[in-house]
Amino acid sequence: MRLLALESSCDETSAAVISDGQILSNVVSSQIALHAQYDGVVPELATREHLKNLPVVTRQALKEAKITPSDLDAIAATRGPGLPGALLIGLKAGQSMARALKVPFLGVHHHEGHLYSAWISLTPGEDFPCMNIKDFEPSVALVVSGGHTLLVHVPEPLKHQVLGGTLDDAAGECFDKTAKLLGLPYPGGPVMDRLAAGGDPKAFDFPRPMLHDPGFDFSFSGLKTSVRYFLRDHADIAESEQGLKDICASVQAAIVDVLVGKAIQAAKKLKVSCITAAGGVTANRQLRESLVEACQRRRIKLKMASGVLCSDNAGMIGALAWLKFTRLGLQKNMDLLLDEEPKPHWDIPCSVNC
Ligand code: KG4
Ligand code: ZN
Numbered sequence: 468m469r470l471l472a473l474e475s476s477c478d479e480t481s482a483a484v485i486s487d488g489q490i491l492s493n494v495v496s497s498q499i500a501l502h503a504q505y506d507g508v509v510p511e512l513a514t515r516e517h518l519k520n521l522p523v524v525t526r527q528a529l530k531e532a533k534i535t536p537s538d539l540d541a542i543a544a545t546r547g548p549g550l551p552g553a554l555l556i557g558l559k560a561g562q563s564m565a566r567a568l569k570v571p572f573l574g575v576h577h578h579e580g581h582l583y584s585a586w587i588s589l590t591p592g593e594d595f596p597c598m599n600i601k602d603f604e605p606s607v608a609l610v611v612s613g614g615h616t617l618l619v620h621v622p623e624p625l626k627h628q629v630l631g632g633t634l635d636d637a638a639g640e641c642f643d644k645t646a647k648l649l650g651l652p653y654p655g656g657p658v659m660d661r662l663a664a665g666g667d668p669k670a671f672d673f674p675r676p677m678l679h680d681p682g683f684d685f686s687f688s689g690l691k692t693s694v695r696y697f698l699r700d701h702a703d704i705a706e707s708e709q710g711l712k713d714i715c716a717s718v719q720a721a722i723v724d725v726l727v728g729k730a731i732q733a734a735k736k737l738k739v740s741c742i743t744a745a746g747g748v749t750a751n752r753q754l755r756e757s758l759v760e761a762c763q764r765r766r767i768k769l770k771m772a773s774g775v776l777c778s779d780n781a782g783m784i785g786a787l788a789w790l791k792f793t794r795l796g797l798q799k800n801m802d803l804l805l806d807e808e809p810k811p812h813w814d815i816p817c818s819v820n821c
Contacts, residue, residue: 468792469534470541471564472785473521475557476549476577477614478508480520483781484532485789489595490587492531493782494524495775503653507643514552521560528781539570541798543788545781546574547810548614554809562805571801573791575784578615578815582608582627583790584772584783585743596776598786600624604741604768607733609726611754612746612779613639613654616726617815618683618733621743625794626818630733631683638722639748641687645694645718649705659715660751666709666716668753671697673721678728685729690721719753727757734767745772747779 474481478498484491498516502508529535544561547554558574565572586603589596603624610617616633636644639656646655651662674693676686694714704710730742744758749772762769776783791797 468540468789469538470543470785470789470792471525471528471536471539471561472542472575472781472788473525473544473557473561474577474580474779474781474784475517475521475553476545476547477553477779478502478513479779480517480524480557481779481781482521482524482528483785484528484534485782485785486532488598488600488786488789489593490597490782490786491595492528493775493780494527494531495780496520496524499654506647506653508550510550510552513550514556517553517556521556525560536564536568539568541565541571541573541788541792542568543573543575543785545577545580545784546807547577547813549577549809549811551809551811554811558807558809562807566805571792571798572804573788573797573801574804574807575788576813576815577779577784578610578617580783580787581610581612581745581772582619582621582743582815583787584776585745585770587772587776587783587786588770596782598790600790605739606741606743606770607730607737607739609730609742609744610746611638611726611744611748613637613643613656615746616685616687618729619815620733620737620739625790627815628817629815631685631729633685633687635686635688636691638685638687638726639746641691641722642719642748644691648691648695648698649711649714656748656751659719660753662712663716663719663753666712666714668716668720670713671717673697673717675721675724675728678725683729683733685725687722690718694718719751723751723754723757726754727761730758731761731765731767740766741768741770743770745777747777750777
């Protein structure tokens with residue numbers, strides 16, 4: 468099955484071609500430079516950029532995969548959650564192509580796409596990354612991005628149940644908002660990651676919100692507020708280069724401790740011996756190192772999304788759509804989906820006893 472996938476939920480326009488689970492092309496056009504001028508994503512500008520860039524990335528993805536539209540057996544696009552106008556561009560483009568080509572269409576949940584991206588890897592000897600679901604083990608999935616922080620129990624492929632999520636800011640949002648308080652450019656996550664590498668994570672003791680609470684919810688707004696008060700009382704520290712690095716390292720350590728701690732607690736409670744991690748924040752080096760260390764110590768298998776698959780991309784949307792088409796036999800009766808509307812607010816579908 469050859470499938471074209473489109474992703475346009477926020478500030479990345481992306482198209483990918485998937486053939487039997489292999490990602491043949493995954494073209495991403497980022498709008499970060501545009502939105503950085505405004506210190507955050509401007510929805511109307513994002514929509515216009517998607518409209519401009521979607522045909523470009525789609526043509527490029529087909530070209531790199533060496534196929535033409537008539538070779539496609541199915542189309543998928545992100546249906547939600549995300550910015551309404553931004554979602555509309557990719558979803559309606561995908562549905563129109565599917566209608567014109569008379570192939571089935573599937574609207575994909577963005578967070579579910581991130582979740583399963585941890586199972587995409589490059590097998591030695593293969594040319595393209597592939598959804599390696601044959602390696603699947605019952606797992607706890609940590610999904611961490613700018614818009615979401617989730618812990619999900621995944622006993623079987625395509626069967627999952629959300630254990631907890633953020634009650635306020637997402638982990639990536641906490642990085643971005645804290646970076647803004649420190650006067651760093653948007654998006655702050657990667658910048659803090661770089662600065663933190665030269666800082667002392669134990670320099671300042673920021674709170675680890677809800678780390679020892681029962682349950683698997685997160686809350687990061689209090690951490691952001693504590694950084695605000697810290698800067699009010701110690702403005703001089705952030706003015707020195709080393710002080711800034713120490714603050715970044717200490718904030719990062721607090722976020723990472725909570726994410727890793729909760730993931731380990733969930734794995735223990737559910738008695739699973741595999742943790743997966745995906746989403747933009749998974750690019751964070753300290754998070755990756757801490758997950759590796761914590762999982763090794765407890766003999767827990769760890770699967771993490773890598774490279775371009777961490778942040779928003781159509782490859783993960785297409786790989787999940789391929790899995791759904793093939794495992795769930797979705798090719799039949801797909802016509803109705805051609806009229807589906809975007810779902811800007813959409814809880815991750817729960818498919819285990821709920
Ligand atoms: O998955 P993603 O590209 O988009 C959403 O679905 O939100 O995630 C973007 C988020 C941003 O908040 C960004 O600051 C964060 O991921 N991020 C990082 C790093 N790279 C991206 N956060 C911490 N360290 C990084 N290296
Ligand atoms: Zn995302």
